[in-house]
Amino acid sequence: MLWTLSFYFDICLTKSGQEPTYLRLDTTEEQAFQTELDKLGVAQREEIMETLTSWEERGLEKGIEQGREQERRAIALNMLRKSLPLETISEITGLTLDQLQQLQATAEQTES
Numbered sequence: 328m329l330w331t332l333s334f335y336f337d338i339c340l341t342k343s344g345q346e347p348t349y350l351r352l353d354t355t356e357e358q359a360f361q362t363e364l365d366k367l368g369v370a371q372r373e374e375i376m377e378t379l380t381s382w383e384e385r386g387l388e389k390g391i392e393q394g395r396e397q398e399r400r401a402i403a404l405n406m407l408r409k410s411l412p413l414e415t416i417s418e419i420t421g422l423t424l425d426q427l428q429q430l431q432a433t434a435e436q437t438e439s
Contacts, residue, residue, distance in 0.1 A: 400430060407431050 352360060364372055399420045406416045413427050422430070 403427060403430055404434055407434065 364375065367375070399422055403416050403420045403422050403426075406419070407427070407430065413424055413431075416422070416427055417424055
């Protein structure tokens, strides 16, 4: 099972050149994974756990960044509703003028 899991992630990285696809394991799969992990030597287990930890850290970083982006957009939307100049909103939020115009258009369609 572990070899297949490792091979799957290697294929993902090789084919797409992007971050690996994160698998969500149910309880049964987690138990099977742990059973396979227990069969390995200490060095192999540590290597696998380091890899999993790094993937988890990347996922957390990605989630934090997505949260920040959502917050910037929410703040920008509030500022747009107050009719502040786009340049001012861009300067404060870090969003580009194009992003603000798209946000404004989406908001106008939603509010109509």
